[in-house]
Amino acid sequence: MLLLESVETQVLEKLNALVVVVNRFGNAIYVSQSACSLLGYQQTDLLGHNWWINSRTNSTASEIIKSKIIGLFKFKQLKDYEFTHELITSNGLSKWIKWKLSFFNEDSIIAIGEDVSERKLYEERLLKINKSLTEKNSAIIDSINYAQRVQQTILQTESFAKSIFNQCFIYYKPKDIVSGDFYYFHHDEDFKYAINIDCTGHGVPGALMSIIANSILKEVFGSKKIKSASALLYEIDTALYNFLNSSNNRQLYDGMDVSVAMVNKKSNRLHFAGANQNAYLVRKDEVIVLKGSRFPIGYINDIEKVFNEQVIMLNPNDYLYLSSDGFSDQFGGEREKKLNKKNFIDILKAASGISITEQAAFLDYHLSNWKQQLEQTDDIVVMGIKF
Numbered sequence: 001m002l003l004l005e006s007v008e009t010q011v012l013e014k015l016n017a018l019v020v021v022v023n024r025f026g027n028a029i030y031v032s033q034s035a036c037s038l039l040g041y042q043q044t045d046l047l048g049h050n051w052w053i054n055s056r057t058n059s060t061a062s063e064i065i066k067s068k069i070i071g072l073f074k075f076k077q078l079k080d081y082e083f084t085h086e087l088i089t090s091n092g093l094s095k096w097i098k099w100k101l102s103f104f105n106e107d108s109i110i111a112i113g114e115d116v117s118e119r120k121l122y123e124e125r126l127l128k129i130n131k132s133l134t135e136k137n138s139a140i141i142d143s144i145n146y147a148q149r150v151q152q153t154i155l156q157t158e159s160f161a162k163s164i165f166n167q168c169f170i171y172y173k174p175k176d177i178v179s180g181d182f183y184y185f186h187h188d189e190d191f192k193y194a195i196n197i198d199c200t201g202h203g204v205p206g207a208l209m210s211i212i213a214n215s216i217l218k219e220v221f222g223s224k225k226i227k228s229a230s231a232l233l234y235e236i237d238t239a240l241y242n243f244l245n246s247s248n249n250r251q252l253y254d255g256m257d258v259s260v261a262m263v264n265k266k267s268n269r270l271h272f273a274g275a276n277q278n279a280y281l282v283r284k285d286e287v288i289v290l291k292g293s294r295f296p297i298g299y300i301n302d303i304e305k306v307f308n309e310q311v312i313m314l315n316p317n318d319y320l321y322l323s324s325d326g327f328s329d330q331f332g333g334e335r336e337k338k339l340n341k342k343n344f345i346d347i348l349k350a351a352s353g354i355s356i357t358e359q360a361a362f363l364d365y366h367l368s369n370w371k372q373q374l375e376q377t378d379d380i381v382v383m384g385i386k387f
Contacts, residue, residue, distance in 0.1 A: 017113070018032060018113035019031075019034070019113070020032070020035060020099075020110075021108050021109070022051075023108050024107055025070065026066040026069055029047065029048075031051065035113065039088075040089045040091060041090050055089075056087070056088065057086065069101075072109060073109075081100070081102075082099065082101070084096060084097065084099070084116065096116050096117045096119075097113040097116065098114045099111045144178060147177075147178050148178045150211075151211065154182075154210075155182060156184065161183075164185050164194075167387075169360045169383070170183055170383055171359075171384075173367075173376070173379070173380040175202045179206060179207060180202045180205070180206015180209055181326060181380060184197065184217050186217075190264065191226070191264060191265065191271075192263045193262055194261045194385060195217065195232075195258065195322075196323060197258050198277065198325060198326075202378055206379060212240070213236075216236055216240055217236070220239060229272055229273035229309050230309040232262075232273070233258060233273050236258060236297055255298025257296055257324070257325070258276075258297050259272070259274040259292060263314070263387075268313065268387070270312050270313075271310075272290045272310045272311075273307050273309045274307075277292045277322075277325075278290060279320060279321065280345060281321075282319040284317075285349075287349050293308050295307065314387045317387070319348075319356075320387070321348050323383070327363070328341045330370060330376065330378070331371065332372055347366050348384075350362075367380070
């Protein structure tokens, strides 16, 4: 076996790098002292074919790499050839070396290596963490999707809404699969009801609140004779506060914004009351803002709440819109600012000029056009009724 000339050897040793020189037969004719020290072998243990035996875990893989290196001599076109491979030290530890190959002379190839074991270990840990996070995220998404199916069982269908208000639409767009915004329709012998609810938060916390609110509405309508829109808000407020603060003497600061529209079946009068929500009545080219009270439902109990009620006679072709604040609070446009209530009212006014059956799609187009690539800011519910 030919060894490198002493001068060449001295030069390579001065590099103080992991260096291996392989001849055209694939045998190691030089292994630097730094490489020997890293692997814990004497040079004689790694020269010749020993390089492919003593420092390897898999003889088959070693032969494949050796064959590739021998093949490089046939074409003499070796440029920036790199690969990373695992080596085993004399005491069984794993070392990952990144090699860069080039021709040393006509009969040999020089491989200069970098110990990337710590980097490789970090990458493997990162892969494990990413895999774990992916699995946990998948489990969470599966749970939320199941929660969505549960929530959908309490959501009334649009066909049910149309059985009460013949011409209406519901634009329902959760931010994160499940929603803290929802809607509720009801009727009795005297009134038809449309209720819009925006619960604290969004996603799963908001969805849980929406289920509580739905249960409260069913209980109130089942046990009380509702005489006014404001009276309904007081009933919901009391029931929610009692529910949230009924155990362990702990006060929970959760609540909701609610708008209630009651239409007298005989007189065709609209009764409106809002808890931190407005309603919008579009009559021809005019938009009448029905302002709600500034108090929310639920968590404030140290002041006396006042829910004012407004009564207005409805005309044929009037449009009534109830909405959470999700649409008007959506960020977008060239400056990525909120849409705001003024622009939202303008969109509602424009929507009233087209068929009620097309208005939900009209709103969705304007929302998408406004937010562009930005994420949806909040849950959204918009209800529209034509009289």
